[in-house]
Amino acid sequence: MDANFLPPNSMLIQCATISDIESMMSRLLDKKLADILESTSKVADTPKDGLNKRKEAAEKLRVSLVTLDVWTKAGIIAAHRIGGRVYYTDSDINNALKKVSKS
Structure with missing residues (x-):
């Protein structure tokens, strides 16, 4: 062939x-x-780049999911939406703690 x-x-x-x-x-x-x-x-x-689900973020902030939602809507904490899910970075959580502690 x-x-x-x-x-x-x-x-x-x-x-x-x-x-x-x-x-x-x-x-x-x-x-x-x-x-x-x-x-x-x-x-x-590989690490998740500091992305936390709602429940994880609420636990780190020691607040309820309802409070976390209220803080998100009020602009106290920034949220990142990926698809239908909401995530919070470690820096978002730290910044929210600083804002809340100043109040």
């Missing part, structure tokens, strides 16, 4: 048994899956 008829990213395999091909595919898949799992664990281990 002439190599000119093969697509540029194809491979011609000769003298290989089905078990050889299965073994090669298995090794390739294992390597790819290991790479994916390694990168996934790195993402899970």
Whole structure:
């Protein structure tokens, strides 16, 4: 078979048994899956950049969720909306504590 008829990213395999091909595919898949799992664990281990959910922020501020909502609407604490969720950064929480302590 002439190599000119093969697509540029194809491979011609000769003298290989089905078990050889299965073994090669298995090794390739294992390597790819290991790479994916390694990168996934790195993402899970990275810090959340100080983003706190509402409940976490309320616990840090030692207030109820209702009070946190009131403070957010009053501008005492800044909120960050991502999709339908509300998050508070650590600096937002610290600034709110400073504002409340001055009052």
